[in-house]
Each structure stands twice: as structure tokens, then as C-alpha cells.
Amino acid sequence: MRVAGVMSGTSLDGIDVAIVDFVGDDLHVVGQHAVAYPDDVRRAILAVSNSVTHTGSIARLHFFLAELYADAVRAACERIGAPLVSLDLIGCHGQTIFHEGESIEFLGRRIASTLQIGDAAVIAKRCGVPVIADFRPDDIAVGGQGAPLAPFLDWRLFRHSQFGRIALNIGGIANISVIRAGASLEDVIAFDTGPGNMVIDGLIGGFDRDGAVARRGRVNQPLLERLLSDPYYKRRPPKTAGREQYGAEFLAHFAGLPLADAVATATELTATTIARAIPDASEVIASGGGVHNSYLMERLAAQLTQPLTTSAKYGVDPDFKEAIAFAVLAHESFMGRPGNAPGATGARRAAILGKRASP
Amino acid sequence: MRVAGVMSGTSLDGIDVAIVDFVGDDLHVVGQHAVAYPDDVRRAILAVSNSVTHTGSIARLHFFLAELYADAVRAACERIGAPLVSLDLIGCHGQTIFHEGESIEFLGRRIASTLQIGDAAVIAKRCGVPVIADFRPDDIAVGGQGAPLAPFLDWRLFRHSQFGRIALNIGGIANISVIRAGASLEDVIAFDTGPGNMVIDGLIGGFDRDGAVARRGRVNQPLLERLLSDPYYKRRPPKTAGREQYGAEFLAHFAGLPLADAVATATELTATTIARAIPDASEVIASGGGVHNSYLMERLAAQLTQPLTTSAKYGVDPDFKEAIAFAVLAHESFMGRPGNAPGATGARRAAILGKRASP
Numbered sequence: 001m002r003v004a005g006v007m008s009g010t011s012l013d014g015i016d017v018a019i020v021d022f023v024g025d026d027l028h029v030v031g032q033h034a035v036a037y038p039d040d041v042r043r044a045i046l047a048v049s050n051s052v053t054h055t056g057s058i059a060r061l062h063f064f065l066a067e068l069y070a071d072a073v074r075a076a077c078e079r080i081g082a083p084l085v086s087l088d089l090i091g092c093h094g095q096t097i098f099h100e101g102e103s104i105e106f107l108g109r110r111i112a113s114t115l116q117i118g119d120a121a122v123i124a125k126r127c128g129v130p131v132i133a134d135f136r137p138d139d140i141a142v143g144g145q146g147a148p149l150a151p152f153l154d155w156r157l158f159r160h161s162q163f164g165r166i167a168l169n170i171g172g173i174a175n176i177s178v179i180r181a182g183a184s185l186e187d188v189i190a191f192d193t194g195p196g197n198m199v200i201d202g203l204i205g206g207f208d209r210d211g212a213v214a215r216r217g218r219v220n221q222p223l224l225e226r227l228l229s230d231p232y233y234k235r236r237p238p239k240t241a242g243r244e245q246y247g248a249e250f251l252a253h254f255a256g257l258p259l260a261d262a263v264a265t266a267t268e269l270t271a272t273t274i275a276r277a278i279p280d281a282s283e284v285i286a287s288g289g290g291v292h293n294s295y296l297m298e299r300l301a302a303q304l305t306q307p308l309t310t311s312a313k314y315g316v317d318p319d320f321k322e323a324i325a326f327a328v329l330a331h332e333s334f335m336g337r338p339g340n341a342p343g344a345t346g347a348r349r350a351a352i353l354g355k356r357a358s359p
Numbered sequence: 360m361r362v363a364g365v366m367s368g369t370s371l372d373g374i375d376v377a378i379v380d381f382v383g384d385d386l387h388v389v390g391q392h393a394v395a396y397p398d399d400v401r402r403a404i405l406a407v408s409n410s411v412t413h414t415g416s417i418a419r420l421h422f423f424l425a426e427l428y429a430d431a432v433r434a435a436c437e438r439i440g441a442p443l444v445s446l447d448l449i450g451c452h453g454q455t456i457f458h459e460g461e462s463i464e465f466l467g468r469r470i471a472s473t474l475q476i477g478d479a480a481v482i483a484k485r486c487g488v489p490v491i492a493d494f495r496p497d498d499i500a501v502g503g504q505g506a507p508l509a510p511f512l513d514w515r516l517f518r519h520s521q522f523g524r525i526a527l528n529i530g531g532i533a534n535i536s537v538i539r540a541g542a543s544l545e546d547v548i549a550f551d552t553g554p555g556n557m558v559i560d561g562l563i564g565g566f567d568r569d570g571a572v573a574r575r576g577r578v579n580q581p582l583l584e585r586l587l588s589d590p591y592y593k594r595r596p597p598k599t600a601g602r603e604q605y606g607a608e609f610l611a612h613f614a615g616l617p618l619a620d621a622v623a624t625a626t627e628l629t630a631t632t633i634a635r636a637i638p639d640a641s642e643v644i645a646s647g648g649g650v651h652n653s654y655l656m657e658r659l660a661a662q663l664t665q666p667l668t669t670s671a672k673y674g675v676d677p678d679f680k681e682a683i684a685f686a687v688l689a690h691e692s693f694m695g696r697p698g699n700a701p702g703a704t705g706a707r708r709a710a711i712l713g714k715r716a717s718p
Contacts, residue, residue, distance in 0.1 A: 040466055052413050059457040059472040060465045063499070067468060098418040106419045107399055109426060113418040120714055121493070125500035134480070138716070140422070141484035333717070352717035355479055357497070358692070359711075 001334075002030070002082065004073050004129075005327025006092040008065075008118075010049075010243075011172065012042045015069060017076035018323035019087070022331050027156075031080030032320040035072045041065075048117075049097045058097065058117065065095055066122035073127055084127060091330020091354070092133040093322070094118040099136075101145030101240075101345075114146045120357035132330040132354040139340040144347030145240070151177040151190040151341040152332070153325035157314050159183055164281040166306070169321065170290025172198035173241050174274050177344065178281070190344035191237035194230075194273035197290050198246045199266040203254060211295020214267040217260030227253060227269050233276065238346055267296050275303035287311040287318035329353055360693075361389070361441065363432050363488075364686025365451040367424075367477075369408075369602075370531065371401045374428060376435035377682035378446075381690050386515075390439030391679040394431045400424075408456045417456065417476065424454055425481035432486055443486060450689020450713070451492040452681070453477040458495075460504030460599075460704075473505045479716035491689040491713040498699040503706030504599070510536040510549040510700040511691070512684035516673050518542055523640040525665070528680065529649025531557035532600050533633050536703065537640070549703035550596035553632035556649050557605045558625040562613060570654020573626040576619030586612065586628050592635065597705055626655050634662035646670040646677035688712055 001022045008015045014036035021028045037045070045065075048058050069092055077084045094116030103112040120133035136146035154167035154177035167177040174196035178189040200208050208214055232241065254262040270290075278284060284306050290296055291310050301308040310318050317324075329339040338350035360381045367374045373395035380387045396404070404424075407417050428451055436443045453475030462471040479492035495505035513526035513536035526536040533555035537548045559567050567573055591600065613621040629649070637643060643665050649655055650669050660667040669677045676683075688698040697709035 044466060048414055050414055052411060054411050055407055055409055055417065055457045055474065056459065056472075058414065058417065059459065059474040060463075060470050062474065063470050063472040063496070064465055064468060067470075098414045100415065100418065104419070106423055107403060109423060111419050111422050111426075113415075113422040115414065115418040115421065119496045119500075121496040122500040125497065125710065134714075137422070137478045137480040138484065141478075141481040336717070351484065353480075355493075355714040355716045357714045358695070 001088045001331065002086050003089045003091060003327040003331050004076065004087055005323040005325065005330065006069050006073060006090060007323040007326055008093065008095050009322065010096055012037055012045055015072040016320055016323040017072050018320045018327055019076060019080055019082050020324055020327040027328065029315055029317070029324060030082055032317055032323060033076035033079045035075060041068070045095055045097070062117040062119050063122055065118040067126065069118050070123045070126035073123070084129070087127070087129045089330055089334055090123060090127060090129050090131045091326040092118060092120060092123060092131055093135065093326045094133055099146065101140070101147055112140045112145070114140060120355065124357040124359045128359045130359055131357045132333050133357070134355045135326070135329055135339065135353040138351045138353045139345050139347050142347045142349050142351045144340060144342065144345030146345065148175060148190055148344055149329065149340065150322060150325050151188050151344040152185065152339050153321065153328050155179055155183065155185055155188045155341060156328055157316060158285060163283065166278050166281045166284045168274060168284050168286045170196040170286060170288040172196055172201070172243060174270060174290070176277060178279060185338070185341055185350055186343060188341040188343050189237055190341060191239050192241035193277040194233060194241055195246045195270050196288065197293065198243065199250065199269065200263055202246070202251050203259065203262050203266055207289065208263060208293050211267060211293045213260055213263045214295045217258065217262070217264030219268045220257055220261055220265045223253065224265050224268055228272060233273050238344070267299060271296055271299035271303060274300055278304065281306055284308045285311055285314065287316065287321040289319070291318045360447045360690065361445050362448045362450060362686040362690050363435065363446055364682040364684065364689065365428050365432060365449060366682040366685055367452065367454050368681065369455055371396055371404055374431040375679055375682040376431050377679045377686055378435060378439055378441050379683055379686040386687065388674055388676070388683060389441055391676055391682060392435035392438045394434060400427070404454055404456070421476040421478050422481055424477040426485065428477050429482045429485035432482070443488070446486070446488045448689055448693055449482060449486060449488050449490045450685040451477060451479060451482060451490055452494065452685045453492055458505065460499070460506055471499045471504070473499060479714065483716040483718045487718045489718055490716045491692050492716070493714045494685070494688055494698065494712040497710045497712045498704050498706050501706045501708050501710045503699055503701065503704030505704065507534060507549055507703055508688065508699065509681060509684050510547050510703040511544065511698050512680065512687050514538055514542065514544055514547045514700060515687055516675060517644060522642065525637050525640045525643045527633065527643055527645045529555040529645060529647040529655070531555055531602060533629060533649070535636060537638060544697070544700055544709060545702060547700040547702050548596055549700060550598050551600035552636040553592060553600055554605045554629050555647065556652065557602065558609065558628065559622055561605070561610050562618065562621050562625055566648065567622060567652050570626060570652045572619055573623045573654045576617065576621070576623030578627045579616055579620055579624045582612065583624050583627055587631060592632050597703070626658060630655060630658035630662055633659055637663065640665055643667045644670055644673065646675065646680040648678070650677045
């Protein structure tokens, strides 16, 4: 069975597509392709995300993004040399424009909610392939926060009867999935360790590729100690670090430092908070943009007792893990199997995720 | 196979549930139940419908309404004496908060769109039954206007190899489905004939049950002639009459008339525009709230050459036809069969409708 996974994250970079073949219990990544959002699309998404807008703007974008997703799948098929007709299924995350995993009081009930747009029926009709989309509401329906969903892939890829493994994703925020030896899906624990690239990116106004900036600086130890004293890092999981936690206010801590020193300190904060959060295991498997910061990877490796590798070792491009995750989650749903990790989302039970649209 | 159909229309009355059994090609309505929306829910829906609002208000209501739909299905099962576990499937229309069936220019593409809320995954998880919802986007994806969808049921119920039949629904707006003898789904034509109860209701500020008000009045012929001269009534289908077409501005035509005369004239307008729109056929089968206005039905029958009956003759409560329609459409989707009537929606082809969520 051949499945395309489609992901577009809140960073609004664009659309990632991965094509994955499933043979029995094995999966093989055939190829991947990324399409950047044009600026006007990025602005239109921002305008309806968690803000005051017109209902019609959301509805139109819901149908418009579906066209872009369909185009991205077709472009990926062409680029990868996997004909569209060879696809059996598409799994599409959609674009999150609202997420409130913790329930609030609403018209007399406790309501948690999430909203991903990009209509699955339009994608299915354009591509001639069934589409499973809208994975998060099912987890919320069984008491979960609707996030994170990547731990399922971590468990699927990295579980081992004798070795415990940690899947580490270094995006804006860093998070880990803890997959102990012999873990069932229900045993998987996942949480945010703290900042990933976000503080570093915020200081530089861009990405510190290979840690070029940080390598020129020196860690400011007193500041580092002060930042590490944040009680978040000692709190027991499940826990979630919001993007707002490491925004402009947080960057003010670094005021007065030379840029290189600030970035070196921020890099050390990321490496140290990740390292301290990681429990006993035989391997740490990294993915996400942070793997392209070789200095961060070195600093992290220096503080870990376990070997640090990347998901590439397991056939998964670290930049496309989420797209692959939604191919895998769609495949699970298609097979009638659950895809959430209750220990990661807080759900009462594992649940079949997603809604299926017909071509 | 037992299917619950759930409908909540733009009139915001509340939620209609019909339970329908399918045995081969036959369908049998087991029972029906209606739940009114509380006032605060009605206000919350209005606040996000085709207006400026916060994304979060839509997301929360999307999850909240799903809880109400699930409650309504459970209440219907109890009332009807059909245990929840006897349900095989739920078909839920959702609550429309935006509909733009004609495409507009949007970020450089032609985009038509529609938005129905009430998350299917939440309903499925609450009821332990698969749910098919969100029927309109599939029709839009194949070039249709996403409406009307009721003609499928009309065709399914009333088609006959030798007799042509007209299904007439008298809601706020009146519309007909024309099902000629031996018609295939593609042959069905449907369109709005003009006002249904809307003008009468607007004048009275309520429903004219049994035409009690109209019966006391006299038709003002000059006004009626003037209203009948609107070119809409002569235009060839497909055509759609918007609710805005018969709002406050339209009511101003009746200013100065005694209420009973105004209502008698409005009733005659509805009866006459329906009668004139109806082509050759052997029977006119009415449904919708208008069937409870016996005076309207009398005036209509007087102008028709065909016998006028109601859908009750075919086992379909005239007040629950739409709820039954969404049970039937869900059943069709479940069977992998299309549910739109291209001659009604303008779609390029018949399409499988809806997205399926798992329990």
C-alpha cells in the first residue's frame, strides 16, 4: 500500500509531502518533496489563525488550501517518480488555525477544541485518491489534548523489545518521546523539554546553520544558571511549552550580551534542558531542523550518556518526519487501528484518528 | 442496516433526528425526534454565521454542537425505542455557518466554499457509531454549488418507471425536484420556485397554522400581479432564491394592507409561483412546514392540474424529510455510491459525499 503524508506546520514554511510504501509491518519511505507557501498565502493563514476574522475567510481558505495540498501531492509524485495513480491513500494534517487542548467552560460544558483547515474532499476529488485528514479531534473526543501525535510514529519506528529509545524532535520547541524496551503504544510518554531552535532563531533573526554564530561566542554561565532555574524543567510530564513562553519577553534576558555569547548561551540552554529531560535509554534519535545545527548537536552529545543519532539511520529524513507521521497515521486509520499515544496526549484511551473522504 | 439522520437547518429551530432501516433497496422510517436549540446556543450560532468572529468561537462551537448532536441521537434512540447499539451509522448534516456555492476569485483561484460545523469524530466517539458528515464539499469539489442535496432522497423515494412526480418542499423558501418517468439521478432537476412560508411568517411574526389569518383576508389582486411580474419566476432553472430576497425590504410591499389581506396575498403568491413552476407530472408530493398551512395547500391544489399529496403517503413525515435525507445520503456514501443530483447542484458529475469518522 502506497500512502502520501502531507504536513504543513504552524511555522507556515509551506507543505511537506512524503510518499511511504507499507508492506506488512514494514514501511519504506519512497521520497519526499517540499513546497513553500507564497507570501500572500502565509499572510492569509496568519489572518485567520487564532484571531478575529470573517467566517467566509476561513471557509474560502479551507477550500483554497485543499487545492494547494492537492497540487503539492501531484508535484511530489512527479518529482519522486511515483505516479499519482500508484497512490492508495493520502494522509493530510491540514493547517492548524486554532488549538485549545485544555478544555474551557463553554455554554455550560467543558469544551476542548482544535481546527485544521484544507478540505479533504477537495483533495480526494482532485487526486482521485481517498484522503484521511483531521486527526486531532478524535483524540480530543476521548479526553486528550489532540497533541502531540508524532509519538505514534516514534513508537512505530523505534520500539524495540530489549532497547529503550528516545525520539527527540528539535523544532522551535524541543520534545521527546520515551519508548522504553518492550513498550506498548499506551506506554509511550512524550513531552516538551523546553526551547529548541526558537530562542536561537529569535536572537539571530534566522537559523544558526552549523552553529556558526554560537561557535564564536562564550556561554554566560550566570545567565544560563538563572534560565535553568525555571521550574518548568523540573516539572513532571505531561507538560507542554507554548511558543509564547520563548517569545520577545524571553529574549530580553539576553539584552546586553554580544550576539555570539547570547546565541552560545541559548544553544547551551537548549542542549542542557534536553539532556536533563532524557531518562535512561540506549539511544537518542534526533529529527527536526535542529539537527542542521551541528554545534547544538555536539553540545547535546557532550551532555548525554547515550549515543546521539538522527532518524536518517532509520530511513527517515529528519526534515520530513512529520509528513511521514501523517502517512503512517492515515495508514493506521485505514486499517482500523488507533494512532494516538494516550501517554503523550492525556487521552483516556487509544482511538482511531481522522475522517475519510472519497475520491 | 439502521441509520440515524441528523439535520439542523439555517432556521436554527434545533436538531431533527430520524432513524431509518435499510433492507436491500427498501427503506423504512423507524421514528423521529426533534430537540429545540436553547436560546444561548441559537445566539452563539448566529454570532459565527457569515459574520466577523473569533476563530476560537467557531472551533469551540464546532466541538460543542457535536455534543448536542450526540445527545440528540441518544435522546431519539430512547424516545423511539431503538437502542443506540442497534445503530450502524449516523449521517449528520451539521450546522451551516457559511455557504458560497458560486465561486469567487480568491488568492488567484476560483473558489466556492461551504462550512458546516459539529465535529463528526466527537459524535462517533460519544455514540460508539461511525458518522458520515460534511456532505456538501464533495459536490463543490466537482463543480457543483453544494446545494440542494434533498433531491437525491426525492429521486430515491419517488422515482417511477411510468409516472413523473414532483417533490415539493415548502420551507421558508419553496423548492421542487422534478423526477420524470424513468429518470436517472442525473436526470433530476431541482430549483427554488420562490417564497414558501417566509413572507407569510414575516408578516405575522409567526406561523399561519391552518391558514387561520389568510382565510380571514382577501387577496389584493393588483399587488399580487405586481409581485408575480418579478422576472425570477420566469427564469429557467437552475436558480436559487436567497433568504435575503424575501426579507424586510420585500415585506414593505404589503405596507398599508390589513394584516389578513396581506397574508392572504402572500399566501396566494406562494401558491401561484409554485403552481406555475410545476411542469407536467402525475403527482405533486409536498413536505416542509408549509403542509401545516391547510389554506396554502388548498390554494395550491386549486391551481394544480395534478393531485397534491404529502410525503406521508410514502412513509416520510413531512417535517423530517431532511433528517431522513441525511440518513439516506450517509447510507449511500457508506455503500460507496454518489448522493448529489448534478441537475440540481450544477456539478459536473455525481460524487460520493461526506467524510467518515470512526467510533
